[in-house]
Amino acid sequence: MRTPMQxxxxxxxxxxxFYAVSVVVIGVTAWLGGLFTIVALGTAYLTxxxxxxxxxxxxxxxxxxxxxxxxxxxxxxxxxxxxxxxxDEFTTLLQARYPATAWRTADxxxxxxxxxxxxxxxxxxxxxxxxxxxxxxxxASLDAASFxxxxxxxxxxxxxxxxxxxxxxxxxxxxxxxxxxxxxxxxNLLVYGSGAFHVFSRPTWLAAWPGFVLGEERRLTAFxxxxxxxxxx
Numbered sequence: 001m002r003t004p005m006q007x008x009x010x011x012x013x014x015x016x017x018f019y020a021v022s023v024v025v026i027g028v029t030a031w032l033g034g035l036f037t038i039v040a041l042g043t044a045y046l047t048x049x050x051x052x053x054x055x056x057x058x059x060x061x062x063x064x065x066x067x068x069x070x071x072x073x074x075x076x077x078x079x080x081x082x083x084x085x086x087x088d089e090f091t092t093l094l095q096a097r098y099p100a101t102a103w104r105t106a107d108x109x110x111x112x113x114x115x116x117x118x119x120x121x122x123x124x125x126x127x128x129x130x131x132x133x134x135x136x137x138x139x140a141s142l143d144a145a146s147f148x149x150x151x152x153x154x155x156x157x158x159x160x161x162x163x164x165x166x167x168x169x170x171x172x173x174x175x176x177x178x179x180x181x182x183x184x185x186x187x188n189l190l191v192y193g194s195g196a197f198h199v200f201s202r203p204t205w206l207a208a209w210p211g212f213v214l215g216e217e218r219r220l221t222a223f224x225x226x227x228x229x230x231x232x233x
Contacts, residue, residue, distance in 0.1 A: 007058020008051055018195075030135045038194045052177070053191040053223055061221050064099045065091070068220055072228050073144055074176045077101045080135070080144040080203035083130065085109045090146070106130035108163070113155070133162040137170040145171060146178040152199045157208070164209040173233040177212065180226050181205065187222045 012019055023045050029040035048180065057063065078102050095103045108130045120188045130136065132154065145167050148183035154160045167177050182188050182201060188196040207216070212229040218227055 002059075002064055005055070005059055008055045011054045011058070012053065019047065025146070046191075049191040050193070050195065051124065053188075057221050057223055057227070063224070064093060066090075066093055068218060068226055069098075069178065072176065072178065072216070073098065073101070074230075076172055077143040079142050080104070080146070081106055081142060082146045083108055083132070084148070084150045089146045103129070106135075108132035108150075109153075113159070130158070133166065135166040135200070139169055140172040140175075142170045142175060143172060144176050144178070146180075146181040149180055149182075150176070151208075152181055160208045160217060164196050165213065168209075168211045168231055171231045173231055175231045176185075176215070177209075177229040177231075178203070178226065179209075179229065180220070180224065182223055183225050 011209035015172070025043045025046070026040050029036040029043070034156070062068075077098070078101060080094070081104045082094055083106050084090070086107055088105055090108070091103055094101075110132070120139045147163075151160060151163060154163055165175075182192075184199050184201040184204075186195050190198065202225070209229060211231070214227060214228045215233055216228040218226040218228070219231065
């Protein structure tokens with residue numbers, strides 16, 4: 001069970017240097033007054049807006065009920081994997097909501113490539129480590145796979161294409177891949193400012209998964225998008 005405000009509190013904990021700097025900037029520029037007041041107001045807006053949006057996404061929406069996947073899992077769905085980049089908030093929920101599916105979890109965090117301090121602070125242990133370029137699963141052995149707020153941590157286009165190529169290889173024909181992400185779009189830019197550049201635009205994602213068919217695209221909130229991809233039969 002998630003606790004109230006868990007999402008917002010995690011955002012603050014993982015990104016506390018940003019919020020600490022924001023508080024200092026707001027205080028100093030407000031004290032200086034004059035034109036610096038504009039800086040204070042802008043920084044205050046982005047700080048409050050980003051936390052409000054995070055509350056909406058992670059604490060107020062039905063994201064963690066996983067209802068958005070109820071009609072999307074392939075039939076049959078016996079074997080599935082949830083891949084993450086160090087922070088796994090979904091595998092246990094997937095196992096509980098879809099007990100007929102054997103869900104496994106794997107961590108593709110790579111310290112040499114994923115160098116942001118917030119990722120290291122968020123990282124938990126317990127999942128099997130995985131090289132995202134070489135999955136340890138046989139060809140066509142999985143019915144479903146998911147990258148939930150994870151795939152954007154692979155920053156290089158070649159790396160993302162390697163990730164999706166392995167998903168394509170290991171999924172059976174008709175198998176499905178679920179990709180959940182914030183997008184680098186106007187809603188996210190308005191509330192996260194430069195933080196939106198940590199994620200990618202819709203065209204960038206569409207170019208990342210050659211071989212898959214985009215079956216459906218669902219906007220879960222104003223700030224998040226679920227792509228449902230299918231391996232052609």
